[in-house]
Amino acid sequence: MFRKVTKAVIPVAGYATRFLPQTKAMPKQMLPLVDKPVIQYIVELLVKSGIEDIIMVTNYHERSIEDHFDQPHQDLVETLVNGGEKKKPYLEVIREISEMANFVYVRQKGPYGNGTPILNVRHLIGDEPFIYTWGDEFIETEGDTIFSQLISTYEKYKCSVMASIKARNDEDYNRFGFVGGKEIEPGLIDIKLVIEKPGKEKAPSDLANVTGFLFTPDVFEYISKAKDNLKPGEELWYNDALKLMLKDGKRALAKEIKGGIYRDAGTKLEYMKTVVEMGLKHQEIGEEFGKWIKELRVLN
Numbered sequence: 001m002f003r004k005v006t007k008a009v010i011p012v013a014g015y016a017t018r019f020l021p022q023t024k025a026m027p028k029q030m031l032p033l034v035d036k037p038v039i040q041y042i043v044e045l046l047v048k049s050g051i052e053d054i055i056m057v058t059n060y061h062e063r064s065i066e067d068h069f070d071q072p073h074q075d076l077v078e079t080l081v082n083g084g085e086k087k088k089p090y091l092e093v094i095r096e097i098s099e100m101a102n103f104v105y106v107r108q109k110g111p112y113g114n115g116t117p118i119l120n121v122r123h124l125i126g127d128e129p130f131i132y133t134w135g136d137e138f139i140e141t142e143g144d145t146i147f148s149q150l151i152s153t154y155e156k157y158k159c160s161v162m163a164s165i166k167a168r169n170d171e172d173y174n175r176f177g178f179v180g181g182k183e184i185e186p187g188l189i190d191i192k193l194v195i196e197k198p199g200k201e202k203a204p205s206d207l208a209n210v211t212g213f214l215f216t217p218d219v220f221e222y223i224s225k226a227k228d229n230l231k232p233g234e235e236l237w238y239n240d241a242l243k244l245m246l247k248d249g250k251r252a253l254a255k256e257i258k259g260g261i262y263r264d265a266g267t268k269l270e271y272m273k274t275v276v277e278m279g280l281k282h283q284e285i286g287e288e289f290g291k292w293i294k295e296l297r298v299l300n
Helices: 038-049 062-069 072-084 088-099 114-119 148-159 169-174 219-228 238-247 268-281 286-299
Strands: 007-011 052-060 103-105 130-133 137-141 159-164 178-183 188-196 207-215 252-256 261-265
Touching: 007 038, 007 114, 038 062, 038 130, 038 137, 038 148, 052 062, 072 088, 114 219, 130 148, 137 148, 137 207, 148 159, 148 207, 169 188, 178 252, 188 238, 207 252, 219 238, 238 252, 261 268, 268 286
Parallel strands: 007 052, 007 130, 052 103, 159 252
Antiparallel strands: 130 207, 137 261, 159 207, 178 188, 178 207, 188 252
């Protein structure tokens, strides 16, 4: 039975060891892109796409994420109110954050791996399709959002859909998972296999899986099977469930996100690139920042 997509799940329980010591007490999803944390960009894209309930799977040190999407503390509100008209726009912005969606937080329990958060939210999702997306990367588009494109594809084909981008260079083939299968529309592949970091020579296509997925609820059955198949010490990955689904004849599609720019804040270098690019586009500082960048290049 067709169900409307209104729920999204964001796993945020990782330790972000690449960003230590910055992430010792602060999750990497809260790293700022100028004046807004990475995860807020993702939440805004979800809400713009019609998502109403956002479930975050956390661990003990993600409290700052919960605080960010909560009502603003009264002390901060009073400070902004006392600031008069100059501070009024900030007051409106922070109040809007907590009202964007219904936020739910679940503590992660189970084996290490990105498949475990899916198991942790089964009781909240039930028999509905849902978005599953990382909290430190997103695809920025000029038209329909990444999630709107996934949802429209699901509404047409009634199956799971993976967000994809075309490989930009040889390095991407050693960085992402790639899908193989028949292209049923331009930029839309009926998945028959998924290979993690295959290298360019062994890649089954040039479509890399990144950042977002739309799963039908039968994924829960297969992620449970994948967990039962684990040997001691092994990790549970969503790809384990996807491969079992494909083996059983379940359909899944890889959708190239049109008009999109991939933004990654998961590594130091990619995060810095993203900060610079978002800074250049920022309405308040973009022009002056761009001038400074040009002067910096001349000086060096």
